[in-house]
Amino acid sequence: MHMNHFSKASVLTLISVLTFVIGWELYWRSQHLALSYNDDESLWAHTRKEIYQTSPSRPVLIGSSRVKFDLDLAAWQRVTGEKPVQLALVGTSPRPLLNDLANDPNFKGTVIIDVTEGLFFTPDGSFPEREATKRVEFYPKWSLSQQLSFHINHLLEDHLYFLDEERLSLQPLLTDLPIPPRPDTWGGPKFPKEFSVTRFDRQNVMTDAMVADTSIQNQVKAMWLEIGSHSPKQGVDGPLLTAILNSVKQSVDRIRARGGKVIFVRMPSDGPFREAEKMGYPREKYWDRLLAHTQTAGIHFEDYPVLSKYQCPEWSHLAPKDAITFTEDFIPILQQKTGWPINVNGAKVPATTASLSTHQ
Amino acid sequence: MVFNSYSFALFFVLLLVLHNLPLPWKVKKVNLLLASYLFYALWNPPFILLLWLSTVVDFYAARLISREQRPMPRKLLLTISLVLNLGMLSYFKYGGFLLENFTLLLSSVGIAFQAVKPDIILPVGISFYTFVTLSYTLDVYRRKTDPEPSFLNFALFVTYFPHLVAGPIVRPEDLIPQFRKPHRATSQQMTWGLFLLSLGLFMKVVVADTLLASSADTVFGVPFPVQPLDAWMGVMAFSGQIFCDFAGYSTCAIGISLCLGFILPDNFRYPYAAIGFSDFWRRWHITLSTWLRDYLYIPLGGNRKGNVRTYINLMITMLLGGLWHGASWNFVIWGGLHGIFLCAERLIREWTGQRQRSFAGKNQADPGLTESMAQASMVPVSLNGKFRDFGLALLTLLLVDITWVFFRAPDFGSAMKILLCMLGVIPDGPALLTSLDILKVSSVTVVLIACHWLMRDSSLVQLGKRMPWWLLSLIWTGMLILLILTQKSSNSFIYFQF
Numbered sequence: 001m002h003m004n005h006f007s008k009a010s011v012l013t014l015i016s017v018l019t020f021v022i023g024w025e026l027y028w029r030s031q032h033l034a035l036s037y038n039d040d041e042s043l044w045a046h047t048r049k050e051i052y053q054t055s056p057s058r059p060v061l062i063g064s065s066r067v068k069f070d071l072d073l074a075a076w077q078r079v080t081g082e083k084p085v086q087l088a089l090v091g092t093s094p095r096p097l098l099n100d101l102a103n104d105p106n107f108k109g110t111v112i113i114d115v116t117e118g119l120f121f122t123p124d125g126s127f128p129e130r131e132a133t134k135r136v137e138f139y140p141k142w143s144l145s146q147q148l149s150f151h152i153n154h155l156l157e158d159h160l161y162f163l164d165e166e167r168l169s170l171q172p173l174l175t176d177l178p179i180p181p182r183p184d185t186w187g188g189p190k191f192p193k194e195f196s197v198t199r200f201d202r203q204n205v206m207t208d209a210m211v212a213d214t215s216i217q218n219q220v221k222a223m224w225l226e227i228g229s230h231s232p233k234q235g236v237d238g239p240l241l242t243a244i245l246n247s248v249k250q251s252v253d254r255i256r257a258r259g260g261k262v263i264f265v266r267m268p269s270d271g272p273f274r275e276a277e278k279m280g281y282p283r284e285k286y287w288d289r290l291l292a293h294t295q296t297a298g299i300h301f302e303d304y305p306v307l308s309k310y311q312c313p314e315w316s317h318l319a320p321k322d323a324i325t326f327t328e329d330f331i332p333i334l335q336q337k338t339g340w341p342i343n344v345n346g347a348k349v350p351a352t353t354a355s356l357s358t359h360q
Numbered sequence: 361m362v363f364n365s366y367s368f369a370l371f372f373v374l375l376l377v378l379h380n381l382p383l384p385w386k387v388k389k390v391n392l393l394l395a396s397y398l399f400y401a402l403w404n405p406p407f408i409l410l411l412w413l414s415t416v417v418d419f420y421a422a423r424l425i426s427r428e429q430r431p432m433p434r435k436l437l438l439t440i441s442l443v444l445n446l447g448m449l450s451y452f453k454y455g456g457f458l459l460e461n462f463t464l465l466l467s468s469v470g471i472a473f474q475a476v477k478p479d480i481i482l483p484v485g486i487s488f489y490t491f492v493t494l495s496y497t498l499d500v501y502r503r504k505t506d507p508e509p510s511f512l513n514f515a516l517f518v519t520y521f522p523h524l525v526a527g528p529i530v531r532p533e534d535l536i537p538q539f540r541k542p543h544r545a546t547s548q549q550m551t552w553g554l555f556l557l558s559l560g561l562f563m564k565v566v567v568a569d570t571l572l573a574s575s576a577d578t579v580f581g582v583p584f585p586v587q588p589l590d591a592w593m594g595v596m597a598f599s600g601q602i603f604c605d606f607a608g609y610s611t612c613a614i615g616i617s618l619c620l621g622f623i624l625p626d627n628f629r630y631p632y633a634a635i636g637f638s639d640f641w642r643r644w645h646i647t648l649s650t651w652l653r654d655y656l657y658i659p660l661g662g663n664r665k666g667n668v669r670t671y672i673n674l675m676i677t678m679l680l681g682g683l684w685h686g687a688s689w690n691f692v693i694w695g696g697l698h699g700i701f702l703c704a705e706r707l708i709r710e711w712t713g714q715r716q717r718s719f720a721g722k723n724q725a726d727p728g729l730t731e732s733m734a735q736a737s738m739v740p741v742s743l744n745g746k747f748r749d750f751g752l753a754l755l756t757l758l759l760v761d762i763t764w765v766f767f768r769a770p771d772f773g774s775a776m777k778i779l780l781c782m783l784g785v786i787p788d789g790p791a792l793l794t795s796l797d798i799l800k801v802s803s804v805t806v807v808l809i810a811c812h813w814l815m816r817d818s819s820l821v822q823l824g825k826r827m828p829w830w831l832l833s834l835i836w837t838g839m840l841i842l843l844i845l846t847q848k849s850s851n852s853f854i855y856f857q858f
Binding site: 004005006007008009010012013016017020021024143144145146148149152153156163165169170171173174175177179180181182183184185186187 | 361829840845
């Protein structure tokens with residue numbers, strides 16, 4: 001072995017790799033992409049640790065993507081003085097998370113459950129249910145080594161744009177290759193990179209490009225249509241639906257038995273997305289029945305003019321600016337609906353459009 | 361702590377700095393030992409007690425065995441060590457499996473017995489460090505090696521972090537002599553070690569986790585049959601994944617150790633270019649196959665007690681080798697299939713050898729004819745040597761891939777379902793894998809087979825020496841860039857569960 005041989009190779013490698021990293025980072029910065037954190041199992045577990053210091057002013061949020069986009073955590077903090085614990089998971093059912101909170105004897109806090117019917121009412125073993133279960137199962141196994149790695153990763157993610165596993169790592173880059181699809185197969189949705197970013201508190205926000213550019217919005221809309229074409233047109237029914245409702249009630253009752261508080265929320269959606277939801281998951285059969293079966297209060301955006309005045313740029317989530325005012329309007333409604341002791345700094349309670357039966 | 365994590369990167373840099381400070385050798389060894397305990401404890405701290413127990417008992421048992429001259433007390437001391445090591449392994453690894461099968465056995469004879477399902481967590485690496493400590497006690501018992509007088513050297517031999525959780529399974533002579541005198545990596549060892557670490561991480565993170573794992577998981581994860589193409593792709597994906605995952609770990613371990621100045625034994629030698637199953641086991645998980653040969657197959661009698669006993673010994677060794685991988689009948693079937701293939705290969709060799717000898721006797725005047733006869737008996741058409749060998753290597757790989765079905769499938773029924781799909785017996789399942797999945801799996805498989813075939817009689821270090829330095833740098837850079845592009849992947853190595 002010649003020392004020169006390997007030393008020269010290692011020096012050239014070091015220079016080449018450093019050059020690549022700098023160039024790669026500069027390239028992505030030039031693409032006007034905002035910094036995004038990996039919404040992975042470690043970030044979820046890190047957030048999950050905070051559930052023991054919750055209160056009505058600092059609730060735990062579980063659900064799917066809508067609550068991650070639509071409730072602005074900074075705005076919530078401005079109004080109540082405290083920031084919610086965001087545990088919702090994109091594209092999943094919140095039921096495994098609800099069950100996890102119910103099974104944790106030390107959890108006695110407040111839970112706001114975002115209901116996106118197509119994800120919430122999915123049977124055990126389905127993809128949305130399995131993905132959420134994976135996070136729940138990961139939490140107790142989160143080793144000291146993984147925790148240390150998470151904190152080191154956080155330091156790097158704070159400064160490097162290209163450390164964005166969801167959008168800029170090898171896997172999504174390969175997925176972008178123009179390869180003709182195999183007949184009868186679907187590789188899952190491909191959202192444009194400009195759609196959204198994840199903040200360290202796990203809130204999702206649309207990028208400026210997404211808000212400004214209707215062509216990007218149309219790409220996301222096309223993805224919703226594609227997902228819709230691969231999803232069941234009708235929701236679960238019969239004994240399967242009853243079993244889901246029973247399991248939710250059981251979890252809710254256990255949290256309440258320990259002094260905890262629970263409420264369901266239905267975040268805005270519009271356009272063809274909302275129409276498809278109305279067809280597949282009629283309100284009276286799913287939302288109303290969920291509230292009645294679990295004897296729990298709920299806030300449906302369509303019942304409040306201030307919550308239903310928004311237009312979702314891609315039919316399913318609010319733009320960042322709208323999420324702020326939505327949140328500011330949402331908190332007083334929550335307070336009025338539940339009577340929970342939420343610290344609201346002078347916010348007014350908007351009028352409702354419908355008088356709903358309060359089950360609590 | 362896994363090698364593919366930021367926590368390990370920090371740990372390794374700090375350890376390298378510490379190891380290269382001008383400190384006494386004993387202090388450096390203490391540092392390495394404490395670092396190894398930290399490396400292990402960051403998974404699950406309480407399990408470090410098992411490691412200590414095994415270390416202390418085997419150190420003193422070996423000492424007493426060596427001093428004792430009377431056969432019975434020697435046997436008793438060996439038994440204590442075996443019972444402790446194999447007892448811990450059996451409890452943690454096979455406790456649930458034994459109870460489940462005991463329950464099934466009772467119910468099959470009409471006795472209703474419902475046992476509480478034990479909630480046993482398998483300590484990471486227990487199968488590996490148990491074999492390491494067993495080899496030491498057995499070697500001392502056989503007087504093959506003297507007991508190590510230094511507890512520090514012995515504890516470091518057992519606990520040395522690069523091999524601790526997934527091998528290579530080291531023998532006393534591999535490591536203990538290296539701990540006796542000061543070791544520090546030369547600059548060549550350091551750079552080559554870093555290259556091996558990069559290669560191992562590339563194999564694990566880029567190839568196994570990013571390019572192959574999802575296809576294998578998809579095909580083996582669905583409860584229904586799939587199209588034959590998908591079944592084949594899933595099996596080929598797992599075949600590549602398990603190699604890149606496990607060989608990637610071993611390559612990392614060897615590279616990391618080299619950076620500290622210690623040499624670990626090779627664990628893989630291009631197994632997918634093996635011609636026949638005996639060749640495969642000389643190339644796949646070498647430290648396990650040699651361990652099983654030396655401590656199980658040979659003590660059973662090996663091939664010294666006639667043909668029938670040889671075949672029985674082969675089968676016992678491979679069945680237990682399969683069971684070593686995990687508490688499941690599928691692993692036993694996997695080992696059994698390898699045993700059957702090894703026996704069949706031995707039979708063919710004996711048969712062709714006899715034919716060759718009898719043919720050579722009749723045709724002493726024409727030795728060329730004997731050679732062509734031998735070739736014809738292995739492959740039905742007359743081919744030149746290289747081409748024939750390549751064909752046999754592909755046939756071996758095909759059979760190895762069939763055994764992987766049992767290794768990967770969650771249960772026997774799922775394994776049979778995949779096999780039937782592969783054979784086209786169930787042709788009408790849905791297509792699952794996308795064009796990109798198929799492209800990834802087939803490209804990696806072709807490159808893997810080509811690399812193994814081209815490198816089968818060579819070694820990486822020889823290739824590294826022959827290659828122009830800029831080309832070596834280009835390959836190294838490419839691997840690191842892909843590794844960075846893949847970003848963090850802290851997926852555990854498959855062999856940790858064994």
